[in-house]
């Protein structure tokens with residue numbers, strides 16, 4: 212079976228994506244999920260959760276010296292639920308970063324989630340892991356092993372020119 216964080220560099224690569232509270236409140240969940248589905252990725256885990264303050268502080272630990280850190284963590288844990296997802300597929304980590312767009316929606320390209328659906332960096336609607344290590348760490352932080360489906364995608368021959 213595929214390990215929790217997936218297998219980077221294969222069609223079993225996995226990444227963590229979540230819709231932030233503002234995206235859930237604004238009713239953008241299906242729009243955002245649909246983008247990953249249509250691109251050809253496979254949803255292997257999904258839950259609507261109100262993350263604890265501790266989980267969020269750990270998730271954004273690398274931001275702890277920044278002035279907006281406390282506000283960001285309070286917003287993420289107190290404003291409402293977050294839709295946390297694990298998506299699987301070849302190059303899903305890098306592709307998901309391209310699909311969410313630049314951190315500041317002001318410079319996010321149209322066609323990206325932030326370029327289409329957000330205006331301010333403090334309410335930029337979505338998260339995606341920024342690399343192989345981040346993806347592995349974050350998937351294990353947000354999900355338990357048994358919450359992730361083992362999916363063997365029947366659609367793979369129509370997505371990849373390889374066996």
Ligand code: GDP
Pocket residue numbers: 274279283313314332333334335337338339341
């Ligand atoms: P991301 O990986 O594109 O989400 O960006 P970062 O990892 O650099 O930052 C994490 C999150 O911190 C962002 O998605 C924003 O929610 C928040 N953030 C980053 N920079 C700023 C800022 O200058 N102001 C505010 N208010 N929030 C910020």
Ligand code: MG
Pocket residue numbers: 341
């Ligand atoms: Mg980041």
